[in-house]
Amino acid sequence: MSSNHYSENQLRKYSLKLDKIPKLNYNDPKVDEYISSNEPVVIQGCDLVASANSWDLDYLKRKMMGKYTVILSQNHKFKYHDEKKIQSCKTDFKPTTRRVQMKFSEFVDKIKNWKKNDERLYLQQVLDNSVGISIVQDFVKFNWNWITEKQIKNNWGSLTSNLLLVSMEGNVTPCHYDEQQNFYAQVKGYKRIILFRPSQFKCLYPHPVYHPYDRQSQVDFEKPDYNRFPNFKDACGFETVLEPGEVLYIPMYWFHHVESLLRGGYTISINFWYKAGPTGQIVYPLKDYQKVAIMRNVEKMLNDALRDSTEVGTLLKTIVDGRYF
Numbered sequence: 001m002s003s004n005h006y007s008e009n010q011l012r013k014y015s016l017k018l019d020k021i022p023k024l025n026y027n028d029p030k031v032d033e034y035i036s037s038n039e040p041v042v043i044q045g046c047d048l049v050a051s052a053n054s055w056d057l058d059y060l061k062r063k064m065m066g067k068y069t070v071i072l073s074q075n076h077k078f079k080y081h082d083e084k085k086i087q088s089c090k091t092d093f094k095p096t097t098r099r100v101q102m103k104f105s106e107f108v109d110k111i112k113n114w115k116k117n118d119e120r121l122y123l124q125q126v127l128d129n130s131v132g133i134s135i136v137q138d139f140v141k142f143n144w145n146w147i148t149e150k151q152i153k154n155n156w157g158s159l160t161s162n163l164l165l166v167s168m169e170g171n172v173t174p175c176h177y178d179e180q181q182n183f184y185a186q187v188k189g190y191k192r193i194i195l196f197r198p199s200q201f202k203c204l205y206p207h208p209v210y211h212p213y214d215r216q217s218q219v220d221f222e223k224p225d226y227n228r229f230p231n232f233k234d235a236c237g238f239e240t241v242l243e244p245g246e247v248l249y250i251p252m253y254w255f256h257h258v259e260s261l262l263r264g265g266y267t268i269s270i271n272f273w274y275k276a277g278p279t280g281q282i283v284y285p286l287k288d289y290q291k292v293a294i295m296r297n298v299e300k301m302l303n304d305a306l307r308d309s310t311e312v313g314t315l316l317k318t319i320v321d322g323r324y325f
Ligand SMILES: C[C@@H](CC(=O)O)C(=O)C(=O)O
Pocket: 163, 165, 172, 173, 178, 182, 184, 256, 258, 259, 269, 271
């Protein structure tokens, strides 16, 4: 993929079969068809975060006077871990990232003076009142009419949060899924996003639910271990390079990998996470994401009942071996 805004060599190389995600104008009726069927689509021209078009490092540095959440990583990967699951995790878990509170001015200085082998930085701050009145004023001018109409039309639950994402060039958020609907708005710079259907679960091997890396794929896309994860060679997904002003609908439970283009400068994005709507009438055959939710519940129930996560695999094998296979 390339355009006159970026080139192919700015995308990291993976051995994956990837189709393109369609890019449609916001008033194309097919946009609603994609969203209502939980299929990803890039939406152009909706001006969802047009009031943030002036956001750059200097503007944010002037307006954001507090301390904000910055993730530090020893490499270019920012694999999310759930702190609350660390102490109950039997294996000795060593996170590759750490979370600090940092003044925006310090964050800007560090990324402007970043040198090879320095820790990489990724600001990931919930947009709440702590970001200051100017940012809040830009926030209230987002195109809430458009996005609220989508929320209501698709019977989604409430907006849970917006993350302000300011990333160094080349940073990667490795493959994972979220249990929320997501409108992902690109403000500055270019981000490549790779998506897989929930049914690709068997090719992406997410960590166990009790693990701090719950929801995150175990597969290192840059160096896949095909002995441990043989189905990964069959993974097939979708990709897009999101441009400023575009919005990607990331359906809940869809796996996604996100990278800021190599040598593309820093990037700014804002996501909009919505709770899933009420399940309502169960319709068969079940959707792939419903089966992922069922698998999660089985793991949770077994973990709670056995009180020992190392027994879950053995018990599941006992159920399946020679009986279901
Ligand atoms: C944080 C974001 C990834 C990224 O932008 O690096 C993501 O996974 C999401 O919005 O669900």
